[in-house]
Amino acid sequence: KVLEHPSFLLHRLEACVSTRRRDCVWCWSGLVTLVESSCRLYLTSFRQTSMSINLTNLPKRLLARSRLRSLFPASPRPRLRPLSRPPNRAVRLTPGVACAPRVYHQFIYPEQLESRLDLLAFSATLLLICVGVSLGDYWVEQKPSQTPTQDLAAISEKDIMGQEAHPGRPGNLTPDQEEKLRQLWGHVLKLCGLTDENVNGMTEAVAGGAADAASAGDTNSQTGSDLTPPSAGKAEKEKPKKKRISLFGKKHKAVENESPTQAQSSPGLMTHIKEGDGEDKYGQTQQFFDALANQTPQSLRATIWSMVKHDHPDALLLRFLRARKWDVDKALVMMISTMNWRLTEVHVDDDIMKNGEAGAVADEQAADGDAKRLGADFMAQIRMGKSFLHGVDKSGRPICVVRVRLHKQGEQCEESLERYTVYLIETARMVLAPPVDTATIIFDMTGFSMANMDYTPVKFMIKCFEANYPESLGAVLVHKAPWVFQGIWRIIKGWLDPVVASKVHFTNNVKEMQEFIEPQRITRELDGQEDWEYKYTEPIPGENDRMKDTATRDKLLEGREHLVRDWEVATMRWIATGGSAEAAAVQVERESLAQKLRVDYWTLDPYLRARSYYDRIGVLQDGGKIDFYPTAAPPPGRVTVETSADDLD
Template sequence: MRALRNLSLGSCRIATSFTYRAPTHSLVASLARDRATAAARARPNRHLSPKAIGPLHASSLSPTLLTALAAVAVLLAAVSYSAIDRPTGTVHEPETTNAALQESLAMPAEVAPGRPGNLTPEEEEKLRKLWALVFQICAVTPEDRGVNTTGAGEAETEATKDADGDRLEPAAADKTKKKRLGLFSRKGKKDADADSVTSKRSASGAITPIKESEDDKYGQTKHFFDTLASQSPESIRATIWSMVKHDHPDALVLRFLRARKWDVDKALVMLVSTMNWRAHGMHVDDDIMKNGEAAAVEGEQGTDAQAKQLGHDFMAQIRMGKSFLHGVDKSGRPICVVRVRLHKQGEQCEESLEKYTVYIIETARMVLTPPVDTAVSILASAYLGATLADHTRAQTVVFDMTSFSMANMDYTPVKFMIKCFEANYPESLGAVLVHKAPWIFQGIWKIIRGWLDPVVANKVHFTNNAKEMEEFIEPSRILKELEGGEDWEYSYVEPIPGENDKMKDTATRDKLLSEREHIYKEFEEATLRWLQEPEGDAAQAHKKQREEIAKKMHEDYWKVDPYIRARSLYDRIGMLKPNGEVDYYPAGPSPGASSSGAGPGNVEAVVTTADDVD
């Protein structure tokens, strides 16, 4: 197989130089066959055409429709994504325990298609291709990881041959290898403009112009090349591993492949664009999750006007319980409740709304247990309409339309939420329950349904009472406020002094991160070997090794976690354990109770409810 592969991305052509013996002759030809295969399968298009939606402008939408759009935004803010390889969460049964639910939770859950452990040969090949390209971008080479580039049983590799297949002398081969690695370089605007009119040779030999993808709604191809031009390979690599956290690395990468219908080049563009957004747009891991609730409280009590407003607005949403995590559905998926009636337009600044949204999404990732890689969201109003279009593919959403008024309508977070989930949190939703929808929603739903792909629309279910909701959630698990049997109410436990003291121990943090870096390199090395030997007994051995390393990576994360992530409400109440185990029904502090060891000296926990928030 040729070592040089040309990958068309948007308006530019990228030449990649990674060498491994995949059962294809070139990546371009492989991608062409992949697209042809996908077309032959006639899979339903799970993506909404940007042309079908059109631009969203407040001036062009009716107040009723804006209401629905605002509802969608809050829903998506609460929904999280990511498949996490961790021990099964613990469930404390309420008094109305249903034995059938216990039995269902105890049974091994089936791994959904397209996830680690359930890939077709074609999907596995796509996964290898994407890893190869990720390594290209991150400058992860076989030489750096000590992987022998000469295959077992072969005296020479494709890398030691020229374009015509003739053997190169060692010096020439080394020069060619360096040149190929150099081909995957950052490009300036001039180069990008030149590439936009470059042509490529199709499988039939005809010359066809390279065009930017028509469904590149958010200009991710441009963001992709901007990232390559402005960020070092090491920086991109660090952001990818930072996002993995306790997840299986394959699970994260596969989300982008599924979101782009197994189109490898589009998945790569989306993944790299997302990494830039996380690191340099939202500062997810070095600000939002690192500083967390305690820093927001400190900010609102400080003297800096901007920090004071951001801290106050951020904490107001958490204290009132605009959204929260509690319980599981019949499939064992964690439930995220968003009570939209608590949202009032203009009460919080836009930046705090965005940070709160990302904080909820990222926090919810922590309580997913394998093989569940989605969450259930129960929303308490019509707040969620528009953003369902692309994001009901993987999570279950319940709309409780009770007590909604026009005061709850807010367009501000809509555009952010749509872009956030479509561009940066792919494959996040699974099913949608619209609970007690008011009559005005009938017309809105007709519009929304027209936007949805039939596959997504079929996941939307309307419920008018708790009895109908029982098809998805056990009666004893439905909250009392939703007319169910669980007598539980949300109450917020304030940050406890000293709960983040480990984050001050930078020496231990750096030591743990250094050890974790070694695990990253182990996984990369095993993956490189798998890319070189994708078939036979050797491939099975490499895959087994990768799984063992991924498990070690998951377990190791929880050693590092208290040094890099501020404690959250769910750490304080015992839902999220220090070792990563999850108790979906923790006893937790109740109003007037004390903290159960969440901080030094068992400081009394201050509990806040929505009634306490101005």
């Protein structure tokens, strides 16, 4: 059957290679054996029919079967040649045997067998070429990118903090890039309602807000600070039930009831920003105008600083500038639309990071159906280790491993998948330390099948990195991708920005992965040398008690407000002085304030963010210290509150 239909074997080989089944080796050995045995069979037949054989003793049915048997059924039946034109070869006749059958078998069959052998050899060669070309195309596309590894290998973990800042980052800007940063800061400060006339009155406004809140007896509000997201102060109130399935549907009433930003009254600021940009892949221009229409300057300012966290304020704006190729207007649109997305759609700081894993466990045990489903789905993904952070690559970038085989389409609802994705990205941001500002993602495709393929979360992840977390990917390693993933990758690659697609590399074994990660830092699960495996640690009772200490939190927020105000005043002076000598002195002041803001955030962090698995195992430690390879996790138990309101000045 295989010899008569060569495509059968080709399809069999394609099916085995596509699923990486072990019996594909059988196909290759079977192909070689089949061609070899077929050639031997027909060569033997050729020799036998060329000899003098008495065929009269054979049953007539065998002779008839021999005549009709053919490699290709569609070929015409051979005809007898007349004896008047004998061939150029000796003919040996046997006495007492009829000549016609023997002549037929001597002269006609050898010629037919010779043509059959030629056709068989041609078909087998063509079959091998087709299979080789098909597999060659596959392995060429799967070949990992030949990224230079000299610089990667030269960087050790001890040298990370001593590295020079990468181009386009704080401390390493060209004069033109620095001017673009000044322009973007000027637009952002205007949208936040900060001008030369009113910035000096911010201290009185802060103090007045604190006094009003204290007189009203609102102990749960964010007194003395405008830096927390607007809905964070109302988080302890009863939330309206969500009637939507998707996370991205309606806006919170707290945002809808706010007055629009005053930036709309400054048409000069929006002169070059137009709707319907052909490059607006995610509709961010419309989100930009929605933010201006629905958010107050105070809420926009609070959302920006809640995203800054421990990062350098300049570094956040530079991410958007680099993502938009230093186009100030496009960077502004991207940044403001991201703030609108964080505040009104996913509620990053006032819900996902504030409630964290402990909140999901509480929801999991709740009676309400929607909350219970969300909590259970969220925790199921964390407990199974569908994705986790562990270790660093050769460039000191944190590594996020995604075990694709653990995802089954439909097991978790779409909203929980989106919350889990945002939670993991935000947690990864917590372990970034300058000059490292990107992460590496490993998609472990071991055991992948079409049951694990789900385009919806893939699209959401792509949108997050391209639109809302720009310049956050250092490298993406697709490890041990099966052949069936080739077609899937062509689809996904079409969705990616070319810059993001260029960061994707395919690795088929641990040797290829060592181009990016040291072998002793590759886990045994990925065929490396590190003896480590993911084991989830449940939330510890009392680990988030400091979040209940609202008095201490508010005093810390008030102190941070003063630092932020000093930064904004210094930035306005830096913008006004341009590239003069005075601007250099102001820049030194800004760098000092950025460092103070970083230290201050880690003091405030336990009062705003729920503890995570990485806090419990010792990766994230007090004061912002990060240990990617903790020797031992801290002992379980109730967390002691070390800071109180009386300890603060």
